[in-house]
Amino acid sequence: MEYYGSHxxxxxxxxxxxxxxxxxxxxRLAFHIINMPKEQVQALAEAMTSAxxxxxxxxxxxxxxxxxLCPICRSQKRNHRQIMVVENSxxxxxxEKTGRxxxxxxxxxxxxxxxxxxxxxxxxxxxxxxxxxxxxxxxxIATNSSLEGETTAMxxxxxxxxxGIKVTRIASGVPVGGxxxxxxxxxxxxxxxxxxxx
Ligand code: ZN
Numbered sequence: 001m002e003y004y005g006s007h008x009x010x011x012x013x014x015x016x017x018x019x020x021x022x023x024x025x026x027x028r029l030a031f032h033i034i035n036m037p038k039e040q041v042q043a044l045a046e047a048m049t050s051a052x053x054x055x056x057x058x059x060x061x062x063x064x065x066x067x068x069l070c071p072i073c074r075s076q077k078r079n080h081r082q083i084m085v086v087e088n089s090x091x092x093x094x095x096e097k098t099g100r101x102x103x104x105x106x107x108x109x110x111x112x113x114x115x116x117x118x119x120x121x122x123x124x125x126x127x128x129x130x131x132x133x134x135x136x137x138x139x140x141i142a143t144n145s146s147l148e149g150e151t152t153a154m155x156x157x158x159x160x161x162x163x164g165i166k167v168t169r170i171a172s173g174v175p176v177g178g179x180x181x182x183x184x185x186x187x188x189x190x191x192x193x194x195x196x197x198x
Contacts, residue, residue: 008034060131062124063107064089072096072104079103081137085128085156087111087144095142098185101192103140106131111148112155118148120155129159138166140195157198168195 004012008030015026033041057063058070065071072078072092082103086092092105110123132139139160143149153169160167171194 057109057124058107061105061107062109062127063092063105077102081135082140083128083131083136083138084140084142086142087149087152091142091144094185095188095192098189098192100189103138108143108152111143111146111152113148113151123152125156125159128156132160132163132165136165138168140168140170140192141198142170142192161198167198169198170195 011030011033012023012026015021015029016023018026021029033044036044054066055064056066056068058065058073059068060073061070063070063072067074073080079102083106084095084101084103085106085108086095087108087110089107092107095101095105106124106128108123108125108128110118112118112120112123128139139156141153141156143152143156157167157169170191
């Protein structure tokens, strides 16, 4: 990529490998950025740096948040005895959009995947088990219906059952291999209300 000059080559290199960004898209993005007004580029860089610096995982549910505790964990209006387990903060956002769930969440930040070498200790399971020592009535497992999501659901069910806490799994109807964040709100609501006990 020497023909581009070192600055643009460096930018292309930095963009390559972001999720969904291959070599071609990286070049397209790089040229787009170079043609943007300088202030806009500055604002973009600033937004990235400050998000990276100021966003952390909630002390309770492990979702991404600006504070020590996220707004959902802080809220007195939520039912803290009902915990819905999701794979990531995007899935949490999808359920929040339905406006029908009144419990709290636990965000695993991933799913078990033997193929990718992601084991139970690589996701936020230990934190979940710690929370279950408190006053909890139900754990709703809302991981994706992919192989990884199902493996994770079974693993969690096996861990939680001996505690005597009710464990449920959201109803299928969520397409197989479907990512929860891409499913419409009606389907999500149906999956939640039709959940079955494991
Ligand atoms: Zn939280």
